[in-house]
Amino acid sequence: MSTNKPLFSDFETISSKQWKQQIQYELKGADYNETLVWESPEGIKVKPFYHHDEVEESNSNFAINSPKETFKILQNIFVHDVKKSNERAINTLNRGAENIRFTIENETISIESLMQNLPLEKTTYYFYLPFLSIDFVSKLKDFAAKNQAKFIIQIDPIGQLCKDGNWFENLENDFEKLNTISKFQIPTININTGIYQNAGANIVQQLAYTLAHANEYFNRIPAINQPITIEVSVGTNYFFEIAKLRALRLLFSTLAKEYNHNFDCHIIATPTKRNKTLYDYNVNMLRTTTECMSAILGGANAIANLPYDALYHKDNEFGDRISRNQLLVLKHESYFDKVSNPADGAYYIENLTQQLAEKALELFKDIEKNGGLITQLIEGNIQKKIQESAAKEQDLFDSGKEVLLGTNKYPNKNDQMKNDLELYPFVKQNPRKTLIVPIIEKRLAEKLEQERLALE
Known part of the structure; x- marks a missing residue:
């Protein structure tokens, strides 16, 4: 047997038309489109198979700027006690984490104390700041320059507006400060898109x-x-989520070129909270595993997994270790880091990517034609559209058509959770005066869970 003979060359090539004819024959008279083609909430009709001779010419030159390096395992650390946060960072890096993200709410903390004895050369440190301070960012910049550390700072005034309903101060002051900060030689601008996904x-x-x-x-x-x-929340629709991240890179690259911005976006992915459940909480590990897989195959730069008990437990060593180990297994035992851009050439994923990108671009143009995102947020149009989408998904869950195992299907009636709640796992009400109606994150199972808790 010749070693130069192409694989499968002995088999006759079968066209998509022949496949469809055979499928139609096997259906014994049932309608092909009604039986096998389904439509997603985004209006995309998903076919039962995809074939190379149906790939559009625009798809044939499909190019995604995939990351040059494999994904990094990111550990989230909320900084309350600087000494404990420093010790925790050292410990998690020794146990498999590759990058650290500090959430800092107090700008008086000592950067030197927080970073003491941490490895700086090969580790990236993220700083999520829910406040806007030129002085504090300047301290971070100076420390990074002095110690040759790689810092990425996450500041998002628009994300603050979406979540809180108000700016940090006001539009003019926020962008005046952000303009000053953006001139520092350090990444500072963050786009938190997770709020859109988690709200529905x-x-x-x-x-x-x-x-x-x-x-x-x-x-x-x-x-x-x-x-x-760009911080992204990843849902459980496996192939669609892979395509989402790929479409995001494609769209961002297209937009950035218009502004002569020559950098690829840096994507941090985290599993969504929207489909996570209080009851039968161990199923959350299965959900986050597939969501992390989508993030890896979609080309995320860093992944911060969500602990299975994040809804109702405070940060704890066990939950963190399990969530970190999920990524370690995917990386070192499942070899998800061995192939660059593994979704390339998958007709289904490339078709989804193209359709999602085209539909998103059309909606983006409509938003810009009507004043842009901030104007649309102030007018309430974005919130209204998200609420409409969330209501449709909620109806599917309530009717049992969208299934969360252990919650709206096969629930364990003996499962008791009332005494395990360290955190309030539902939407918090905080009536106050705001500039806009905030975008509210809400899980699908909240109403059902509240009913069950009331009966315990």
């Missing part, structure tokens, strides 16, 4: 709002000379 936006909306979110920064900050960080 469909994938096309998530992509379009992310693009509009980025466009506001490009328009209001003259020269962004560092990569923009």
